[in-house]
Amino acid sequence: MSKRTGSASNGAAPKTSVTDEPSYNKQKDLLSSTKGHFSLLKALHMADYITELNGFCGIMSVFSSLRYCLGDPTEKTNLYIALAFLPFGLFFDFMDGRVARWRKKSSMMGQELDSLADLISFGLAPACVAFSIGLRTTVDHILLAVFVLCGLTRLARFNVTANSGVIPKDASGKASYFEGTPIPTTLGIDALMAWWVSEGWVLDQVPGGVWLQGTALEVHPVVALFVVHGCLMCSKSLHVPKP
Secondary structure, three states: OOOOOOOOOOOOOOOOOOOOOHHHHHHHHHHHOOOOHHHHEEEEEEEHHHHHHHHHHHHHHHHHHHHHHHOEEEEEEEHHHHHHHHHHHHHHHHHHHHHHHHHHOOOHHHHHHHHHHHHHHHHHHHHHHHHHOOOHHHHHHOOOOOHHHHHHHHHHHHHOOOOOOOOEEEOOEEEEEEEEEOHHHHHHHHHHHHHHOOHHHHHHHOOOOOOOOOOOOOOHHHHHHOOOHHHHOOOOEEEOOOO
């Protein structure tokens, strides 16, 4: 989850570069304009297009998971494709912030795009992969939904606190830590699911089996990994140092 906007240092006045302000005003003018064709596309910065590629990877991962569900369950190619798109999402998530700093062009729209793309690639897409490999009971669905909502809430909190001065910052204006685990850390669960797929531990072979089978509370215990990770993302007391 890259930092895409300017920031204040420990409550001091926000640092706005000469390059950033005209860029922001131009984007704001284009977005509020009622005339002209393709004004939205013109308003996007290069970093914003890279962020869109992050969202593209997440969407394609979701579609690949759906394609697996519609096809032969013994043919796992679409599952591998669904999982392979997610590290590429992380790559673009890393690059958009680098490009924004390099070009000295950042905006509120870029920050919102970044969070929405992250929610797709590191929240919704992993939940869809989990569904595809076999977490398909009603309780599984509810708990996977809780995981995605935790990611949604964590990203919303990040957007609110990014420029509020609540989190201590260094001399350059960079926040010293994350509140809760960043949502891209979901890739750890993605790697675990990739291992399960490679071992053939999918559908009725999901590790941990099924608890309360045949009842309304039927659940796969491994779904707890998503619940725990969701709680860690929303944690206020857990401070993860920024690299």
